Amino acid sequence: MGIGAIGSALAAALYKNKNIELKYYNRSPRDFIKIKIAGAEYIYPIDCQTNIAAGQQLDWLIICLKEYHFENAKEWLGKLIGASTKVAVIRNGLRLKEPVLEFCEEKNIVECMVDCPVQPVGDGFYEQYKMPKITIPKSGISAPFLQLFDKKYISVNIVADFKTAAWEKLCGSAALGAILCLSGETCWIFNDKKIREIYKNILTEAVEVAIADGAIIPGNFIGKMLARLKEYPPEKGSSMLTDRRNGRPVELGAKNGAISRLGALYGIKTPLNDLACSLLQYTNKDGLGRQKK
Ligand SMILES: NC(=O)c1ccc[n+]([C@@H]2O[C@H](COP(=O)([O-])OP(=O)(O)OC[C@H]3O[C@@H](n4cnc5c(N)ncnc54)[C@H](OP(=O)(O)O)[C@@H]3O)[C@@H](O)[C@H]2O)c1
Incomplete structure (x- = not known):
């Protein structure tokens, strides 16, 4: 289906x-x-x-x-x-x-x-x-x-631990996706130290929520993800960026929206993920404010 x-x-x-x-x-x-x-x-x-x-x-x-x-x-x-x-x-x-x-x-x-x-x-x-x-x-x-x-x-x-595997994927893809989707650029943008810092902060929020939800995220996870940024080809994009460029709804509820929602549930503040959701929610509506399909 x-x-x-x-x-x-x-x-x-x-x-x-x-x-x-x-x-x-x-x-x-x-x-x-x-x-x-x-x-x-x-x-x-x-x-x-x-x-x-x-x-x-x-x-x-x-x-x-x-x-x-x-x-x-x-x-x-x-x-x-x-x-x-x-x-x-x-x-x-x-x-x-x-x-x-x-x-x-x-x-x-x-x-x-x-x-x-x-x-x-x-x-x-x-x-x-x-x-x-x-x-x-x-x-x-x-x-x-x-x-x-x-x-x-x-x-x-x-x-054996699907929850951790799913959270690790989500943390990385939501942090990367939010930055690429909001900037409209591909991974070359991570040459800028300030952008790497924003990535780290979005990721840190996500990891806090992941741990509260029961995922077992290793202590070196954020360091590993930051190191991985350097290996990405400059032209690498993300599904969130592709959706936005093609005028399709961004799957926010499966990315930063999931982090914000569960952060609220566990009483963990997620201001950067919330900001991404606030700014990107309108990509999912048409010019009359109706939800795109
Ligand atoms: N594409 C990738 O590279 C990729 C990679 C990894 C993970 N994923 C994930 O995999 C999932 C699926 O993504 P996708 O890229 O395959 O999406 P997609 O290309 O948009 O495909 C969704 C399909 O579902 C159909 N559909 C929508 N609403 C329906 C309904 N109510 N009843 C029956 N069919 C319905 C759509 O039909 P219409 O023909 O009418 O639009 C479309 O054919 C997403 O969570 C995505 O994030 C995708």
Whole structure:
């Protein structure tokens, strides 16, 4: 469900598994999965449903939506998730199970962190720049999830402490993303010592909230992230910057918004993350103040 960038990359990989029957669901019509990988083009015809009836009895529902898509997707979730359906939620952010909990038991949900840069490149194609790597927590359904994929096309990594892994990713991507998205520049900007200081301060707020939430962030994490900045190519961007440049909503609720929200919950002040949210919230509205889709 959700045949955008990540949904297309996953569908292309799953398409090769002849032992499973795939069904496709997307808000807008899609006739093909069209993806470019390492210079080669792959086009797979699909029968994608944009209107769905209840009671589909899926074994697995793999959700590839953005954080802000879930609210409008609830009606479909109710129709697609049955008593024995297992659900994989693949998206950025934290607490990925939350929007699905009203439709199924927690033990049937697997949270997935995905590392796989994929971008729309025109003519309905997405370009996938790396093999998808999915990180999931160890649970009763991690083994059946693993069996869906051929490791030639997707690597699935099972970790004991998913919360820490998700927080570490979020801390880095929210600090980097806020700076690039607000400045409109790529990573060359970190040549400036003042910008590196701002990065460090946004990151420090995030780490405080992460620790309060139970993540086990090592003491050298911030130093390591600062050292990593020096290794980034000057032209490296971020998903937040790309969304802003393309006029798409920025996934704030899965980035700085998640840090601000949980900071408020634990009584930790997060002024820099709050500032990023205040300034970027209008990128998610159109000229009449309506929420962009
Ligand atoms: N792209 C990347 O490189 C990347 C990398 C790592 C992580 N991620 C994360 O992966 C998640 C998915 O991102 P993405 O880049 O794949 O997003 P995307 O390209 O915007 O794809 C989202 C898809 O969901 C569909 N959709 C939206 N609302 C829906 C609804 N109510 N019912 C059914 N379908 C609906 C959209 O349909 P329409 O065709 O109508 O728009 C679109 O095809 C995000 O959390 C993102 O941060 C992305």
